[in-house]
Amino acid sequence: MTSTLAPLDASGRSAPTRTASGAFTGTGTLVRFGLRRDRVRLSVWLLALTLGTLATAAEYKELYSTPGERALAVGSMDSPAALAMTGPRHYLSDYTAGAMLGHQLLGFMAVLVGLMSILIVTRHTREEEETGRAELVRSTVVGHHAHLASALTLAVVADLALALLLALGLTALDIDGIGPGGALLYGLAHAAIGLVFAGVAAVTAQVTAHTRGAAGMAFAVVGAAYALRASGDVGNDALSWLSPIGWIQRTYVFVDDRWWPLALCLVLAALSAAYGCVLSTRRDVGAGLRPARLGRPTASDALTRPLGLALRLHRATLLGFGAGLCLMGVMYGSILGEAADMVKDIEQVQEALARIGGSTVAESFASMVMVVVAVAAAVYVVMAALRPRAEESAGRAEPLLATGLSRTRWLGSHVAVALGGGTALLVVAGLGFGLSGAASAGDRDLVLDLVAAAAAYAPALWVTAGVAVLVFGWFPRAGAVAWIVPAYAFLAGYLGPILRLPDWMMNLSPFGHVPRLPAAGMDWTPLLALTAVAAGLILLGLLGFRRRDLEAT
Incomplete structure (x- = not known):
């Protein structure tokens, strides 16, 4: 736990304490510092996700170039096992190359984007506390919420950059069935799901005192969301509506181009981020809301050995x-x-x-x-x-x-x-x-x-x-x-x-x-x-x- 003395004014009396707005003091500086630290890491993530998507879209164009080939693809995908691996059946109604991208790739990419966002947030919040750097930084003029706000801002920047790259790249491919509007929706769907899981990481980072634990809990949420989506697409559609991955898939990008499901993601992301900020005020720096379990009075024989x-x-x-x-x-x-x-x-x-x-x-x-x-x-x-x-x-x-x-x-x-x-x-x-x-x-x-x-x-x-x-x-x-x-x-x-x-x-x-x-x-x-x-x-x-x-x- 750390504490700072209230500054004194010229007369020797305590100066007024920081206002609520002061809780975010220094966020911009931390964002710039985070971008400087992660410039290579983020570039690799963005290039890998973008190039993987563009290569897949180009393959769909070559593999399914005729209506007959696309009709055969519909037949092979219209089974419970295939739908669980891909997405909802409605995409099969107009199975263009764009619909294939939304159907077969969007759910899988949502997991990867979620992992990227979670790692960004936990790296710049919980890891900073675990290593002691956050306590050192907070001893300066930095607000209580500055670390979490800067981490979330970095996730927003990365997710929006990915959305822009995907939209521009897919439009440049000039593939039949992939228009500029649909490409933009496809990119923003990735950004929306990334923001959701960034908000989830903002909450889990407050629960445990360890970086791996915070990331692990957030990863479990990603897995649960994917499992709910898969179960809903095979059977009860209501289960898919319990998953944010199911929400972005129900934009039916390149088929119906529905934008409103993205609003659900933005609301959930905002609520999660706000809840993370509230929880951060209920714990000490370096600690987690979940108290550490009391260990044994003495270590077991196994723990006394390196292996x-x-x-x-x-x-x-x-x-x-x-x-x-x-x-x-x-x-x-x-x-x-x-x-x-x-x-x-x-x-x-x-x-x-x-x-x-x-x-x-x-x-x-x-x-x-x-x-x-x-x-x-x-x-x-x-x-x-x-x-x-x-x-x-x-x-x-x-x-x-x-x-x-x-x-x-x-x-x-x-x-x-x-x-x-x-x-x-x-x-x-x-x-x-x-x-x-x-x-x-x-x-x-x-x-x-x-x-x-x-x-x-x-x-x-x-x-x-x-x-x-x-x-x-x-x-x-x-x-x-x-x-x-x-x-x-x-x-x-x-x-x-x-x-x-x-x-x-x-x-x-x-x-x-x-x-x-x-x-x-x-x-x-x-x-x-x-x-x-x-x-x-x-x-x-x-x-x-x-x-x-x-x-x-």
């Missing part, structure tokens, strides 16, 4: 990713039995599946989808492998390493959790995929086949962790470089066959060397080679960490 402590630190993230990947596997598995009908008239997808191989379309489709599952697990692996950097920067590593704990054991414990946790995530996702796929396709053998197919990507995950450890060990400030591995793996492994990328580009990714089970046969040679590469990278990273000084922000 047990590392597992405790990673527990919440690991469980969250486990639930998310299991749900992803179940959702993809639910449409496995319909895969042949869904792609039978899409020439480029058929060619991509043919390149993968497999005796059935279901096997080839499962092999393609498994890359997405593996990349999602790789995201966790990078986060876990870079967690030591957060511990080092926050000053929590130095007291531990000042004891008899060696640097190798400390860093090795986090690496072990990253390797073991990533492998466990693959197995969980493969099991959910297998059980759901076996029920959908009526083939019990798919359970073990898909679990094995997921587990085969473990050596590629270990290489991903090795890259992160190598960067942390030698170049700790360049940790963002490790994210190139999962990003490129998705581009080359999932989009590569569809975009007909050359084999040499796909082989640059460690995921490109994994046998594409169950479509292909098992080959142990590349897996052993990947394991050796991972071991070498990790050893080099450990060596670098032993040779350098600790750094703190």
Whole structure:
């Protein structure tokens, strides 16, 4: 808790206290500082989301260029499983390239935009308090609400910039069915959902004293919103109206172009942000509204060991990713039995599946989808492998390493959790995929086949962790470089066959060397080679960490 003395006037009496408007003093300065800090981070987010959308729109134009091809697409999408993965059935009434974009991509993009907004708000509120920087800044002439207001302003700037980029980019593509008005609505729908989840993060940042906890709770809201939307689009439409993702999808962009659902998002965003400001006045700086639970008088045996402590630190993230990947596997598995009908008239997808191989379309489709599952697990692996950097920067590593704990054991414990946790995530996702796929396709053998197919990507995950450890060990400030591995793996492994990328580009990714089970046969040679590469990278990273000084922000 911090406190400041009231300033004295010339006569020695206390000066008047700050008015309500003074609670936002310094917001503009913090916004400019935040833009300066996040200029690279925000640019990467905006470019990735924009280019991904534009590339998808261009693919729709090529894949469904005739009315007959679009009619076949309607038939493949008009099933409960497909609607749960995409959006409401009304889009199918006029299935132009624009309608496909709104139907198949808007819900998925809403999740990504929500993640971007949540990370912006928690980074500039709760993380600032957790590291002690907020207390230092508030000792100057900065209002009580300035940090939260500046974080929300940064989210508004990012969301509106994304809306503008999407509107201009889609209009410039000059695709039949995508006009300027619809493109603007499509972009603003992204901004509206981003503001909603920014408001949610403003609330969760007041509840817990930890950045990861605040972000985790907000991510759970995003997941719940997506699940409600999926359930409503399949059955009871009222459930979709309980989800802000359902609201933006019911703009029916490029079909009816309804603007009024965006007003619901703006109202919810404003109420959430205001509620976050109210809650912030009911706690101390650095504390959360939820009181910390009393721990045991003495630590358990596990917490006295490096591996047990590392597992405790990673527990919440690991469980969250486990639930998310299991749900992803179940959702993809639910449409496995319909895969042949869904792609039978899409020439480029058929060619991509043919390149993968497999005796059935279901096997080839499962092999393609498994890359997405593996990349999602790789995201966790990078986060876990870079967690030591957060511990080092926050000053929590130095007291531990000042004891008899060696640097190798400390860093090795986090690496072990990253390797073991990533492998466990693959197995969980493969099991959910297998059980759901076996029920959908009526083939019990798919359970073990898909679990094995997921587990085969473990050596590629270990290489991903090795890259992160190598960067942390030698170049700790360049940790963002490790994210190139999962990003490129998705581009080359999932989009590569569809975009007909050359084999040499796909082989640059460690995921490109994994046998594409169950479509292909098992080959142990590349897996052993990947394991050796991972071991070498990790050893080099450990060596670098032993040779350098600790750094703190």
